[in-house]
Amino acid sequence: MEHIKNPFIYGTRVSGDAFCNREEEVEELLGDIRARQHVILFSQRRFGKTSLVWKVLEEARKEGIIPVHVDLYPISTLGEFIEEYAKAIARTLSTYEKATRLMKGLFSRLYLSMGVDPAGNPQWSVGFDRNREIETFDEAVSSVENYLKRKGKFGVVVFDEFQQITETNGEKIERRLRTAIQTHEHVCYLFVGSKKHMIHDLFSNPNRPFYRIGKIFPLGKIAAADLRGFIEKRFNEAKVDIDVNAIEVIVETTECHPFYTQYLCHVLYDIMESRHIRADDVPKAIGFLLSRESTAYMNTWDLLTNRQRQALVALSETVPGESPFRTEMLRRFNMSQPAVMIRALKSLVDKDIVDKEDGRYGIIDLFFKRWIRTFISHSQPF
Ligand SMILES: Nc1ncnc2c1ncn2[C@@H]1O[C@H](COP(=O)(O)OP(=O)(O)OP(=O)(O)O)[C@@H](O)[C@H]1O
Ligand SMILES: [Mg+2]
Incomplete structure (x- = not known):
């Protein structure tokens, strides 16, 4: 078969043709920036926050708005926060002016110097x-x-x-940052992060400095119709035909989650035997993906308590409209009352394995859920 690069990308920020739609979100965020409205953008992991934000910044730049993107993922101390922030500022502003003059005018306590990494990129x-x-x-x-x-x-x-800020000097730094931001008239701030921390720890607690600093923007999944079109287009561009019902099976399996959709399509592309994909091919790709992830899933599983495992099995066998606390499940696991399962579920929320939305619990990683249902649920005693 002719070799064409796999068109599906998962795990890193996507842009250009690999970025699907999100037009409404882009417009809304641009509108907020123009209106100088601070925004708190959050979602579950890997919903596409970073990709969306880069797209918005690209558009903002075209309008003359200067964008600074600070990735706080690697930081765990205040010193590292300062370093990442200063580097992000330098990266952006040095494209507007001569770097050395700029740095002198900007900082008196910070010394920044530019070198090049082995690939020749400025560092x-x-x-x-x-x-x-x-x-x-x-x-x-x-x-x-x-x-x-x-x-x-x-x-x-x-x-x-942004939740990484809690790793620095705690509230003292948050308070200083908030106080400074309140006096800024030429900068709009976008706080991006994972749902759990952003909402529970930082922004909805009246006692925390960032309480009500801006508009709360929960990022949802990508609309099914857009995702279907995206999948078809990406396969077609790589000279692959895909049946409509195959696409349907994909989006049903991934529940329109952007990351899992790209991941499953990537695997499907990797293992396809002809340039025409049918619905029957999708289960093969799912099986392949599960076997690829099984070591990681097994490691996670091994670290859980028996009650936590039982709660996960209950969730993996719970369809929308059903409760994981139904009598059948409680009886199966010898739980005298729902509180036993609730306790286990709460500890799984803390571990970022389970999410609670609108009062309902769900396993975050859809393929982990499937793995439990397929390989664990009926094969192991509890
Ligand atoms: N608009 C999109 N179109 C297509 N795929 C997307 C889109 N947004 C996200 N994805 C998929 O999800 C993956 C994760 O995207 P991204 O890193 O932007 O998410 P994130 O929410 O910032 O993740 P994290 O929680 O890890 O920071 C991408 O690699 C890609 O596979
Ligand atoms: Mg991100």
Whole structure:
């Protein structure tokens, strides 16, 4: 078969043709930025927050709005927060002006120098007095506002994986950041992160500094119709025909979750035996995907308590409209009352394995759920 690169990408930010729709979300977020409305964008893991935000920043840039994207994923200390923020600022603003002059005008406590990585991409390194972290933090936080004010421009700063801020100096830093942000008139802030932490820990607790700082924006899945069109187009572009009912089986399996859809399509493309995919091919791809993930799933499983496993089995066998606490399940697992299962479910929520939405519990990883149902549920005693 002719070799064409797999058109389905999973695990990293997607852009260009690999990015499906989200037109309404892009428009809404752009509108918020134009209106200088701070936004808290959150979803479950891998719903496409980062990809969406980059798309929005690309559009914002075309309108003359200066975008700074700070990835806080790798940080666990205040020093690292400062480094990542300063690097993000340098990466952006150095495209507008000569880097060295800019850095001198921007910072007095932070020293930034630019080198190149082995691939030839610019790489910034940051230095500052570690005994003066708080002052350096203040300087980094006010630098974007100061720069934009001087230039008479407007910008947007995205803190991606914002929940990591809780790893720094705790509330003291959050309070300082909030106080500074409130005085900024030339920057709009987008706080992006995972649902659980953003909502429960940071933004909906009246005692926390970021309470009500901006508009709450829950990111949903991609609409089924858009996703169907996307799947067909991506296969067709790679010279593969796919039957409509095969697409249907895919979106039903992945429940329109962007990451799992791309993952399943990627596997389907990898294992296809001809350039025409039929509905029958999808279960093969699901089986393949499950076997690829089985070691990771087994490792997760091994670390759970018996009650947690029972609760997962109950959830994996619960269809919409049913309760995992139904008598049949409680009896099966010798649970005297629902509270026993609720306790186990809560501990699984803490572990990011289970999610609770509108009062209903569900296993986050759809393929983990399927793996439990297929390989565990009826084969192991509890
Ligand atoms: N608009 C989209 N079109 C197509 N695929 C998408 C889209 N958004 C997300 N995906 C799929 O989901 C994966 C994760 O996307 P992304 O990293 O943007 O999500 P995220 O919500 O930022 O994830 P995390 O919670 O890990 O930060 C991508 O690799 C891609 O497979
Ligand atoms: Mg992300």
